[in-house]
Amino acid sequence: MLRMWEHWSACACIRYRASVWTLAQPYNPLNRLAGMISSNDFRTGTTIELDGSVWRVVEFLHVKPGKGSAFVRTKLKAVQSGNVVEKTFRAGEMLPQALLEKATLQHTYMDAEDYVFMDMNSYDETRLTSQQIGDQRKYLKEGMEVNVVSWNGRPLEVELPNSVVLQVTQTDPGVKGDTATGGTKPAIVETGAQIMVPLFISVGEKIKIDTRNDSYLGRES
Numbered sequence: 001m002l003r004m005w006e007h008w009s010a011c012a013c014i015r016y017r018a019s020v021w022t023l024a025q026p027y028n029p030l031n032r033l034a035g036m037i038s039s040n041d042f043r044t045g046t047t048i049e050l051d052g053s054v055w056r057v058v059e060f061l062h063v064k065p066g067k068g069s070a071f072v073r074t075k076l077k078a079v080q081s082g083n084v085v086e087k088t089f090r091a092g093e094m095l096p097q098a099l100l101e102k103a104t105l106q107h108t109y110m111d112a113e114d115y116v117f118m119d120m121n122s123y124d125e126t127r128l129t130s131q132q133i134g135d136q137r138k139y140l141k142e143g144m145e146v147n148v149v150s151w152n153g154r155p156l157e158v159e160l161p162n163s164v165v166l167q168v169t170q171t172d173p174g175v176k177g178d179t180a181t182g183g184t185k186p187a188i189v190e191t192g193a194q195i196m197v198p199l200f201i202s203v204g205e206k207i208k209i210d211t212r213n214d215s216y217l218g219r220e221s
Contacts, residue, residue: 037097039072039089047079047098050087054079054098054151062091079149079156082134102147102159107140115140117148117158126155133157138193139164139211160211165220166190167206174202184216 037048046057059075070091077084089095105117105126114127115137126148130137136158140146147159171187184196187207195209197216208217 035097035099036094039074039093039095040091042072042074047100048076049096049098050076053081054100054156055085058084064091079151080132082131098151100156101150103150104145105148106145107142109142115158117146128155128158136160136211137191139166139191139209141166141191162212163208163210163217165206165208166193168197168201168203171197171201171203174200 037046040062042057042060044057044060048055048057055076055078057074058077061073062070063073064070072089072091072093073086074089075084075086103119103126106120107115108118108125109116111127113130115130115133117126117128118124119126128148132155133140134157139160140158144160144164146161148155149157149159166189168187169190172185183199185199185201186194187197187201188194189207189209193209193214195214195216197207201207201219206220208220209215210217
C-alpha cells in the first residue's frame with residue numbers, strides 16, 4: 001500500500017508541476033500577431049493580403065473626424081491583376097501582411113506569350129505572362145537581369161532596374177548645335193518603347209532611360 005501511495009503521489013506531483021509550468025508561460029501577443037500589420041503603419045508600397053490576393057498600398061490618408069472613430073482611407077492595387085480599388089480601414093485595424101520574396105533572374109527568351117526567366121546559378125526557370133509583367137514589358141529585353149517578386153512560391157511581377165541602356169532604332173535625324181535649345185523629339189528604342197529625347201540624338205545611339213518615369217538620362221557609349 002505504501003509503494004502504491006508513493007507512486008500515486010509522484011504521478012500527481014508530475015501532473016501538477018506540468019500544469020503549473022503550462023499556466024506560468026507569459027502571454028506574448030506578438031505570437032498571435034506575427035505577420036500582421038496595423039492600418040496605422042500603412043506606407044506607400046506596403047503589401048497586404050485580402051480575399052486570398054496581394055494588394056499594394058498606392059495611396060493612404062489618416063482621417064480623424066470630429067465625431068466618431070478615426071479611420072484610414074486607402075487606394076489599393078492588386079499585384080496580380082492590376083485592378084485598383086478604394087477601401088477604408090479602422091484606425092489600428094490589424095491585417096495580414098503579404099511577405100514577398102525577390103530573386104534576381106535573367107530574362108532568357110520568350111515562349112509564346114510567356115516571359116521566361118532563369119536563375120543563372122541553379123538554371124531553374126520561372127515563367128510570367130505578359131499580363132503579370134504589364135507595362136514593364138516596354139523596357140524588357142533578353143539578357144536583362146530583373147527582380148522577380150513571388151508570394152507563397154508563386155511569381156507575381158518583375159521589378160526592373162531603375163535605369164536601362166537601350167539603342168535608338170527610330171527618330172528624326174539629329175541636328176548638330178541643338179544641344180543648348182532644350183527641345184525634344186520622340187524616339188523608339190530597341191524594345192519598342194517610345195520616349196522623348198533631345199533633338200541631337202540619332203538612330204543607332206545608346207541612351208540611358210529612367211524606367212520609373214520614362215525620362216531620358218543621357219547618352220551612353
